[in-house]
Amino acid sequence: MAYAIPAMHLTEAGKALYAKVHNGAPLRFTRVAVGDGYITEDTLDITQLVSPVDATVDTLEKQVMPDGTFRMAVRIYSADKDFYLREVGIMAYDPDDGEILYAYSNYGDNADYITTYSGSYPVTQDIDIYVDIGATENVSIDITGITNVTWDDIKDKLEQREVSSLPTTCTEYDFAEDIVYEGIERCTVEYDQENDRLEIDSASNAGNKYGMAAADLSGILSNVNKASIEFDVFIPAGSRWYVSLVNLAVRPGESSKITYDTVGVAIYFGTKDGDTFLLNGDAASTVPLDTWLHFSALFDNKLKAVTYEIKNKDTGTSYMSGELDYLDYTCAEITAIEVYTWSQSNLKIANTLSVTLGDTPSNNIRYIVEEDGYRNEYIYINGTPVRIGSTAVTEIPELSEKAHTHENKTVLDGVSSEKMSNWDAAYSQRHTHSNKSVLDGISSSNISNWDGKANTNSPTFSGTPKAPTPDISDNSTRLATTAFVQELIEQVKQQITNARLGDEINSLTIVIYKITNNGHSEYPYYRYRWVSCTTVNNGTLTNSDSSYVQYGNGQQNMSGSIIGYNPNQLIVTPVTEIVIDNCLYIGSSQSSYVSQSLDTIPWADASGEIEEGSYESYQKATITLQET
Incomplete structure (x- = not known):
C-alpha cells in the first residue's frame, strides 16, 4: 500500500x-x-x-x-x-x-x-x-x-483472450472421472512414489529414453544473459536419477544408461546407486535425501557460470551454496530442466518451479508438479496461468515488451560496439590452451617482482644481460651494479696513485755494449759492459761503472744482477747509436749512471793487463723491460 x-x-x-x-x-x-x-x-x-x-x-x-x-x-x-x-x-x-x-x-x-x-x-x-x-x-x-510483469499490467489482456482448454487426462493414466479445479486438472488416481512416476511432457528429448525434459524454458529465456531459476525437488534415497539444467539444442539424442552424458549440461545433481547426494558427480554428504529441497540458482550465460544454493524447503536450512563454471561450455543457455533416470521409476520432481528474466528472482513464472498429484502445464505470471511453450510470452505483445527489463537495459546501455567486439575476442580465448600455457609459466615470484622489471623502453643492450654481477676482470654482458662501478673507480684511483715517481717501476731501459776482441787469439772472448741501468722490481746492479760479464774460455763473471734477465744470452741486435748520454730510469732512490765512450772503456785481457781501445768491433743493444 x-x-x-x-x-x-x-x-x-x-x-x-x-x-x-x-x-x-x-x-x-x-x-x-x-x-x-x-x-x-x-x-x-x-x-x-x-x-x-x-x-x-x-x-x-x-x-x-x-x-x-x-x-x-x-x-x-x-x-x-x-x-x-x-x-x-x-x-x-x-x-x-x-x-x-x-x-x-x-x-x-x-x-x-x-x-x-x-x-x-x-x-x-x-x-x-x-x-x-x-x-x-x-x-x-x-x-x-x-517494467515488471504484474497482474494489474496484464489482467485486462488476459480477460480478452481465451485460455486453451486443459487436457482431460494425464499422460499414461486413465481416470474414473476428470476434475478441473481452479483451472488446474487434478489426477484422480493417487500418485504412488514407490511404484510409479508422473511423466512430464511439456518438453521432451524423444531420442533419449532415459532423459525427460521437465520444463521447456527456451521460449522464455532465449537470448537472456542472466536467468534465475528456483524449484523444489524431492530426492529419494537408493534411487538412480539426476536433475539437470541443460541446453536441449546440444543434448545427445541417445544417452548411455551406464554413464551419464554431460554434453549441454550447466549443472546437475541427484543420486546414483547409493544414499549420497551428488553435485556435478561429486559427493556432497551435507545434503540429505528423502526430503524436499529448494534449489535456486542464478545462471550467467555470458560468463557461463552459475551461483547456486540448496536448502531445506520447509526449514530454510542451507546445505550447499557456491559458484561453478558451466559443466559443459557448449551449453550456451538454459533451455530446459531435465530429469534423467536409469530405472525410469522412483521419480518425483519439481514443486513451485520459478523462472525469472534478469537478475531479480520472483514467483512470476512457475511450472508445478504438486506433491499431491496435481499436474500443471502452465507457467504462472503473478498468479495467472499461461500455457508453457515457445509462445508463452510472445503470444501477448504486451508481455513480449515486458521481457526487456530495466535491469537488462541498464547493462546493455553501457556496452559500446567497441567493448562488445573486444569482449567477444577475449571471451573466445577465455579457456584456450595457449592462454593456459602462458599463465602456467607465471609464478608468484614473477607477479610480486613484476613492478621491478625494466620498462620496455629501457636502453638497448649490445648483448643479453646476465646474472650475477661480474668481477672487475670480467669483460662480458653481465649487468654492473652501482657497488661494482664504485669499486672499480677506487681501484683505478689507487693505481694512479701508485704510479707516482719512485713508487713503482713501469719500464726499464738497459744499454749494453758488446765488445769483440779478435786480436787475442789465445783467449777469444766477448765482454759485456753494463754502462747504465736502474732498479727493476727492487733488484739492483752494484758498481755499475766497472761491472762486466766476461764470456769466453768457459768463464763468466757478473758483479751485479738484474732480476729476470739472463746474461748468458748473446746480444745480437745491431744498433746504429754509438754514444748514449743517459739511460732512462724510474726510481727516486737511485743515481743516474752515465755511459762512457767506447774508446775510454778500460779493457783487461787474460793476463790482467789493461788495454784501452784494443778492440776490433763492437755492437750496442738496448733492452726495454716493461711491466705486464
Missing part, C-alpha cells in the same frame, strides 16, 4: 519553471530521484539531492487533482546496497535550463530502511507524491522505471 511522504517544496528552479508554465510552457516531469542524505540548508536553494542512490523507481499511477496538485504513485526498488529512503526529488525539464530539481522532500530521522536485494525477492517501497502544478493541465510524465 502506498503512503504519502512529507510535503514537497518547490525549489527556486522549480518556482522559475512554475512561472514559465503559467505563461504557456509545458510542464514535463522526467524522473523521480531518491537518496539518503540529510538537508542542512534551505530546501528552496537546493539544486540536486544531497546523497543520491541508484535505485529504480517505477510509476504506478498518476493523476491531476482538481485543487491544482499532481499526484503520482511510485514504487522504489532495492538498490545494490542498503540505504535509508530519506530524500525524494521530482526532476522536470526546463526549456531554458534543461533538467532541474523541481520539488524536494526529506524524511529526516523518519526515513525507511530498504535492504539490498538478497536473491529471493526484491524489497520495494510504494509512496504517493503530491506536487503543486497550479491551474495548468499541460502536464506530461516521462517517468518509466522498470
Whole structure:
C-alpha cells in the first residue's frame, strides 16, 4: 500500500519553471530521484539531492487533482546496497535550463530502511507524491522505471483472450472421472512414489529414453544473459536419477544408461546407486535425501557460470551454496530442466518451479508438479496461468515488451560496439590452451617482482644481460651494479696513485755494449759492459761503472744482477747509436749512471793487463723491460 511522504517544496528552479508554465510552457516531469542524505540548508536553494542512490523507481499511477496538485504513485526498488529512503526529488525539464530539481522532500530521522536485494525477492517501497502544478493541465510524465510483469499490467489482456482448454487426462493414466479445479486438472488416481512416476511432457528429448525434459524454458529465456531459476525437488534415497539444467539444442539424442552424458549440461545433481547426494558427480554428504529441497540458482550465460544454493524447503536450512563454471561450455543457455533416470521409476520432481528474466528472482513464472498429484502445464505470471511453450510470452505483445527489463537495459546501455567486439575476442580465448600455457609459466615470484622489471623502453643492450654481477676482470654482458662501478673507480684511483715517481717501476731501459776482441787469439772472448741501468722490481746492479760479464774460455763473471734477465744470452741486435748520454730510469732512490765512450772503456785481457781501445768491433743493444 502506498503512503504519502512529507510535503514537497518547490525549489527556486522549480518556482522559475512554475512561472514559465503559467505563461504557456509545458510542464514535463522526467524522473523521480531518491537518496539518503540529510538537508542542512534551505530546501528552496537546493539544486540536486544531497546523497543520491541508484535505485529504480517505477510509476504506478498518476493523476491531476482538481485543487491544482499532481499526484503520482511510485514504487522504489532495492538498490545494490542498503540505504535509508530519506530524500525524494521530482526532476522536470526546463526549456531554458534543461533538467532541474523541481520539488524536494526529506524524511529526516523518519526515513525507511530498504535492504539490498538478497536473491529471493526484491524489497520495494510504494509512496504517493503530491506536487503543486497550479491551474495548468499541460502536464506530461516521462517517468518509466522498470517494467515488471504484474497482474494489474496484464489482467485486462488476459480477460480478452481465451485460455486453451486443459487436457482431460494425464499422460499414461486413465481416470474414473476428470476434475478441473481452479483451472488446474487434478489426477484422480493417487500418485504412488514407490511404484510409479508422473511423466512430464511439456518438453521432451524423444531420442533419449532415459532423459525427460521437465520444463521447456527456451521460449522464455532465449537470448537472456542472466536467468534465475528456483524449484523444489524431492530426492529419494537408493534411487538412480539426476536433475539437470541443460541446453536441449546440444543434448545427445541417445544417452548411455551406464554413464551419464554431460554434453549441454550447466549443472546437475541427484543420486546414483547409493544414499549420497551428488553435485556435478561429486559427493556432497551435507545434503540429505528423502526430503524436499529448494534449489535456486542464478545462471550467467555470458560468463557461463552459475551461483547456486540448496536448502531445506520447509526449514530454510542451507546445505550447499557456491559458484561453478558451466559443466559443459557448449551449453550456451538454459533451455530446459531435465530429469534423467536409469530405472525410469522412483521419480518425483519439481514443486513451485520459478523462472525469472534478469537478475531479480520472483514467483512470476512457475511450472508445478504438486506433491499431491496435481499436474500443471502452465507457467504462472503473478498468479495467472499461461500455457508453457515457445509462445508463452510472445503470444501477448504486451508481455513480449515486458521481457526487456530495466535491469537488462541498464547493462546493455553501457556496452559500446567497441567493448562488445573486444569482449567477444577475449571471451573466445577465455579457456584456450595457449592462454593456459602462458599463465602456467607465471609464478608468484614473477607477479610480486613484476613492478621491478625494466620498462620496455629501457636502453638497448649490445648483448643479453646476465646474472650475477661480474668481477672487475670480467669483460662480458653481465649487468654492473652501482657497488661494482664504485669499486672499480677506487681501484683505478689507487693505481694512479701508485704510479707516482719512485713508487713503482713501469719500464726499464738497459744499454749494453758488446765488445769483440779478435786480436787475442789465445783467449777469444766477448765482454759485456753494463754502462747504465736502474732498479727493476727492487733488484739492483752494484758498481755499475766497472761491472762486466766476461764470456769466453768457459768463464763468466757478473758483479751485479738484474732480476729476470739472463746474461748468458748473446746480444745480437745491431744498433746504429754509438754514444748514449743517459739511460732512462724510474726510481727516486737511485743515481743516474752515465755511459762512457767506447774508446775510454778500460779493457783487461787474460793476463790482467789493461788495454784501452784494443778492440776490433763492437755492437750496442738496448733492452726495454716493461711491466705486464
